[in-house]
Amino acid sequence: MKKLILTASLLAIAAGAASAQDVVRMGTEAAYPPYNFINDQGEIAGFERDLGDEMCARAQLTCEWVINDWDSIIPNLTSGNYDTIIAGMSITEEREAIVDFTQAYFPPASSLFMGMSEDFTLAGAVVAAQTNTIQAGYIAASGATLIEFATPDETVAAVRNGEADAVFADSDYLLPIANEDADLMIVGEPVQLGGGVGMALREGDARREAFDAAITSMKADGTLNALILQWFGPDAATF
Structure with missing residues (x-):
């Protein structure tokens, strides 16, 4: 009887381990x-x-x-x-x-700039991007001034409050925001990044x-x- 109980216990443990995997x-x-x-x-x-x-x-x-x-x-x-x-x-x-x-x-999707003025140019601009993204890396190498934020919402807020001239992010993230907010618009040229x-x-x-x-x-x-x-x-x- 003890052997049967032990065998059943071992089977239960093995099944639990397989399930966890x-x-x-x-x-x-x-x-x-x-x-x-x-x-x-x-x-x-x-x-x-x-x-x-x-x-x-x-x-x-x-x-x-x-x-x-x-x-x-x-x-x-x-x-x-x-x-x-x-x-x-x-x-x-x-x-x-x-x-x-x-x-x-x-x-692969295009990355876009979104700002509040059609006069945006990357040269000399202050651009917001989420930290540790391919967009942040692109801006850092471009010569423009990069300001990084932990969340995507903060990058958009930086444009709204005048801290940044534009935000640079995936087109799929920015387009719905630009379409819903009359003060924000897509500016500059699309950039293809990533695989x-x-x-x-x-x-x-x-x-x-x-x-x-x-x-x-x-x-x-x-x-x-x-x-x-x-x-x-x-x-x-x-x-």
Whole structure:
């Protein structure tokens, strides 16, 4: 009888361990609509929430969502506080030296400047960007004055209060704001940066293959393009 109880206990422990391995903690910022944000019900929502849940379903993994500030999102992935970053993160060589990316689940999009005057020129301008973004890196190398903020909302506020001449960010983030605020407008020329948006995992994480396969299947059956059009509108770039 004792042997039977011991065997049953060992089986339960093994099953629990296997179940824990099937749980993937999905790290996101929850502050960058329409990619990711907190909805009126206080839940993580947006394009990447729908995408991530579908990817986990296809990979037969259980998603648990974790919110983390953008400026520490990579360090907290590498230290093990969650297992993926799915937060509008562009694929770049610098980031690939630290983390592994899936293939892109969103095509390379233009970055735009948004200000309050059509007379904007980058030379001599003060430009706001979110810290640790490809946009911040571009401005820092441009010769313009860069001011960095922890959240995207703060970059827009810096333009509204006159602290910056323009904000530089993803077109998908800025266009809805410019369309809704008569005082703000898209200025200057679009800039193409990055290699598309992908999911980041710790180096060597074997689950990347499962997520890659899920993205491939979503591209093949049209599900991914449908989600992009749902969240970003009919003019969005698709695969």
